[in-house]
Amino acid sequence: MGRLEAFRKSYGTSAGDSSLLERYFAVRKYSEFICEPLLLEDYVVQPSEEVSPPKWHLAHTTWFFETFVLSNLLEDYNHFHPRYAWLFNSYYEGAGEHSAKPDRGNLSRPSVDEILEYRAYVDQHMIKLIGDGNAAAESIIELGLHHEQQHQELLYTDIKYILGQNPLFPTYHVEFRETPHLEENHSFIRIEAGVYDIGAEKSGFSFDHERPQHKVMLPAFEIRASLITNDEYIAFINAGGYRDYRYWLSEGWEWVKRENISAPLYWREVRGHWFRYALSGLEEVNPDEPVTHVSFFEAHAFATWAGKRLPTEFEWEAAAPHLPWGLRWEHTNSAFLPYPGYRREAGLLGEYNGKFMVNSMVLRGASVVTPANHSRVTYRNFFAPHYRWQFTGIRLCKD
Amino acid sequence: MGRLEAFRKSYGTSAGDSSLLERYFAVRKYSEFICEPLLLEDYVVQPSEEVSPPKWHLAHTTWFFETFVLSNLLEDYNHFHPRYAWLFNSYYEGAGEHSAKPDRGNLSRPSVDEILEYRAYVDQHMIKLIGDGNAAAESIIELGLHHEQQHQELLYTDIKYILGQNPLFPTYHVEFRETPHLEENHSFIRIEAGVYDIGAEKSGFSFDHERPQHKVMLPAFEIRASLITNDEYIAFINAGGYRDYRYWLSEGWEWVKRENISAPLYWREVRGHWFRYALSGLEEVNPDEPVTHVSFFEAHAFATWAGKRLPTEFEWEAAAPHLPWGLRWEHTNSAFLPYPGYRREAGLLGEYNGKFMVNSMVLRGASVVTPANHSRVTYRNFFAPHYRWQFTGIRLCKD
Amino acid sequence: MGRLEAFRKSYGTSAGDSSLLERYFAVRKYSEFICEPLLLEDYVVQPSEEVSPPKWHLAHTTWFFETFVLSNLLEDYNHFHPRYAWLFNSYYEGAGEHSAKPDRGNLSRPSVDEILEYRAYVDQHMIKLIGDGNAAAESIIELGLHHEQQHQELLYTDIKYILGQNPLFPTYHVEFRETPHLEENHSFIRIEAGVYDIGAEKSGFSFDHERPQHKVMLPAFEIRASLITNDEYIAFINAGGYRDYRYWLSEGWEWVKRENISAPLYWREVRGHWFRYALSGLEEVNPDEPVTHVSFFEAHAFATWAGKRLPTEFEWEAAAPHLPWGLRWEHTNSAFLPYPGYRREAGLLGEYNGKFMVNSMVLRGASVVTPANHSRVTYRNFFAPHYRWQFTGIRLCKD
């Protein structure tokens, strides 16, 4: 097992029951570790609006600790640089103005070296603060670590986009396995009708939008044990799935025509064979691996073509104990909306998730690049229905 | 009572238990009645993409009967004009290609006279077909009448937009009352926790997306007996509601800034007084009438500012027997998604509603321009969250 | 000879040496005459940004007299309507704010009847003013008449666009001949090198940008006696002219690809035959008529393909006495720039032409829809290089 896999594994397993300081170290180190295989040039570019330059992620996650921990809790804290608050605020209106998201790739400065200095500076102060045992800070530091883990997943997906849209198809790391193991059980599992507890309990970390736990009445349904594979998806392509309006939601059909979509992201056909860019390079599509990088629109169209449907997020959570999951974020047919009794908190947390509760669909599970201890059965990921650059997949349901 | 009100009332009450032929007559006549106060020029223009020219509505509702009834069921039927199928198809991919929606206002021909001839031609054949008692046709004719009633509501809202955005503010009809009566009960009604039947039974007409009826578990909640009034909404404006990001969903905030939104549609401030365009002309805002022409974004922001929330569509339906409703379409915090067990039908019906089940929010109830017998407690209206040209309003909830 | 041709001819010939009042009558009447064959719906629409609704032209030309003559020179003049100044100002910043050009087709009101009343009201006051013999007013009235004649040409071209882009291809008038006669002399005429007087003398009416007359030194060149015909242009199409970048200016090539241009405006191919919409209806292309409705980009590409070039506007003016011209506006390879000694006048006239002296190319001559006494050898028409809706044609040169 190579160094990459070893680190990724050890990082995931050791972090569970360690001290806050140990976890702080591990999480912060892992962000830089993810970037190690890059050339300096790769840290800078932003080839699509939803993608951020890796150096931006490294700075923004640091800004989070500086803004919400150090500035608030450390008396006489001096900001590392007066303009970084503006440069590295992502979308927190409550934290002042911020630079435009599509401009992130226009900024050659601060340089990667300066950002690494910024990280070291903030880490030094954070270590002191954690060492001093500031109880008030613990929950927001905890949130900051989960925040950085979210950006670790984005680092992988944004790096993949940066390299994968480059016509030279540079490899991120030859060792990287996007599908560490295959799933072989294509049968459907029956889940009985009933009232199920959905959402996170109060104890343990969870995001606000996973709470409160509440009861949902579900009819009986069946759900596939394994994700849809590439060869199943190729059958959809070969059946003309991308050219037949009947399988598509209206907005999806407009998207297919406007963007000329005819296959998952990163796929290209060369003399009758399908290839796909992966973090290990451009390789022929393995028919047995789960299809990846499909939008909600594509997942929905595939399900319609197959005479099945996507699960709701409630069905998914009820079925999760019976399923192997964690290879791909799984599209659900649920819109991202508040749970009954959800109340958008004042300040930071209100902006963290609550303000996005419109026009997004929920994805459940986790993916191969989700930090291992950043995964929960109640986790609700959410994106606009046309996005494809995350490691997404398809799981089907039937009544 | 003027002729306008008399007709609108008689149309609404008489139609319930009449024969199919009587109903066909009444519905078709009412569409033309709505347009009577217009000048010919008003039939032609399309000042915004979501608005259609009145003459297009008159033709499209006719095309529906020609395409889905006469062409299919009347042997030797000759189309009125070979190009109308292309011109007046709205969005049915299954019915062949169609002209672009934003181009509807570019077409001076066919003229209004030609479209009225088209209506007469199709009516003549429909009358014969209905008279001959074709049982196979009944359900699709029924759908066609409900379809035309939907467009009657759109005729009102599109006419209002055509006249209301005109700098001369021409009056549609001085008699028209957008708020026939005021609601005076601002108290909250308590709805107990429980399992409620949601959706339409199989008997009687309903759209496919209102079915199947199913059980939903709801926690206890309270809902306001009356809609939010203009003076309550002016308080929100005066409190800086349109300038404070904290009340807004992120996409709503972008919309407010991009479109410079600072009041409901059709409102303008003149020397410290609010005026609004209504179908009866430009008049000072009546503080006691329900606020109208607000988007989901505005309704959601108002609720957040007020420390309350919008109901879900399930809560609304459970509470409906206890509420006076019907003045305005009421924003809910539910996305437009299929009910459990919903299956998009093959062909026409699959396109009617099912393909729009993404990125829209549900509105419940009915409005002052909804044809009276076109209203049901299970009715699910749906629009993108920024639209304002329908007669929408706000009803609040609390836990 | 039908009534249409008779009027057009009499209008052109009689107007030359008549009194100001007679000319005022004739010009004003002709604008309404042009619109006579229209249905009311045709007066209203604006299917492209550069096209204006006919009722807008009828109102704007009236607004010109109201604003620049009556308001200034008639004491106690009451405006017909307080909002018309805003509605019917085209682009004169000095005359106050104006409505947006692309919105002209969104306004169903004022109605055609109201605009005809507006015309009558202004005419009544103008007749009185002219009758009173206000010498100060004469030159601005003269300008107003030339202004209205310019809009008469636009009335024809905008009506053609309104009807010609309609999928029903309604006829404007079956009698209308876009090419009253054919040109048969395809030979080249030699113009000797020398110094030529270019531009208008001070006496007689001319626009400011036709002056001052000045001397230009020209090398010898040859110019084609006749315009390029449809069959010559079809040869360019058949040779792949629209698919070969080598013939095109860079911006023209981008335009061809972006807009999918493959033939002149109003042409369509039906089973191997070219048809074109003309004011007399959709008809097969006559190979011997001059090609029409080509942009500067197309004219330039055709010339490059043919191994020739377009004339400069100076060459054209020097050659004009030797040429038959007047069927089509002729593209030149001259940008619209001031003549030496040109000075943009203060106020109105400065806005009339001077502010457009960038990014436009000059067209010389006149077209079949140019009012007959509105044509001069020094006339400089100008448009952006991609416009095609005017009656344009191609004349070639060689060194």
Place this chain on the structure above:
Amino acid sequence: MGRLEAFRKSYGTSAGDSSLLERYFAVRKYSEFICEPLLLEDYVVQPSEEVSPPKWHLAHTTWFFETFVLSNLLEDYNHFHPRYAWLFNSYYEGAGEHSAKPDRGNLSRPSVDEILEYRAYVDQHMIKLIGDGNAAAESIIELGLHHEQQHQELLYTDIKYILGQNPLFPTYHVEFRETPHLEENHSFIRIEAGVYDIGAEKSGFSFDHERPQHKVMLPAFEIRASLITNDEYIAFINAGGYRDYRYWLSEGWEWVKRENISAPLYWREVRGHWFRYALSGLEEVNPDEPVTHVSFFEAHAFATWAGKRLPTEFEWEAAAPHLPWGLRWEHTNSAFLPYPGYRREAGLLGEYNGKFMVNSMVLRGASVVTPANHSRVTYRNFFAPHYRWQFTGIRLCKD
């Protein structure tokens, strides 16, 4: 004198009469020299469509020699990389497909190191080819060197844009002087009426569009000895020049309003003082230096405000022997059009300049970053009228 100035001076003066090989070395070395002060991140970004990343310039100028010299003239030449032809072709349709211009900043690879290897590889082959004395290659190599010198100017202006739009305002080089000396003679010089020779003679290098030399008749005029200074321009700003439509061409006025333009590029007002970003950093505006980074629209508006006008390119060339010039590219009121007798050459040269002869205005002279031996009195630079990122300035004329 610092190393920077020393190199720039020596480069400029030594190159004139040296051998082709010496000149090849000097030009190629200078491109890399310009980039020396950059951080690696600065080579990568493209903050505006008209700006290219420095690494792209380094590669594209190399691609020019590879494509037009080595591939054509060196038997058995192996391309450095099979995809570079596609990546580094700017706009030569005749050289095959090319990547989209706005995407240049999305490509982190090839890295700067790889591009420097590419340069070394091509240089090695070029040196051999030049050493072998291939006479056929000389004129195209000469063109390639002039081409690279054009990109050297672009390197300076694009680097300035990359650093100058960055909110941290990083310095390029503290030694760099954008205005090495001030001009003090603000008087006007009279140029007599007459016939002047315009354009380049056949002997010596010139671009195709500078030829053929021809005679132009000019009236007498006066031209300012010095460029407009910052304090003269500030007077225009203070007089409300950017808010008064009367000074602007119509397209310029639209541009001012759409882009919120209120000062030259790189200027910002801080507490009543004007600062501007220069390659030496953010500094207070020096009132005596020539105003820089103004568009044609601004130059034209300034001239109108001042009651003067811009010279034509012919007037400029006639006056040039009497003027000090070379600090700034000087806007003229001439459109970029072919000289009489110009014929777009087949192949490469036809694409080099000829295809841009529409919608651009001519700039004359040279700027402080023009390579010293890349300057001629007949040189015709050209840009769209809204561009400002070149080192442009204003010189006025009067009749």
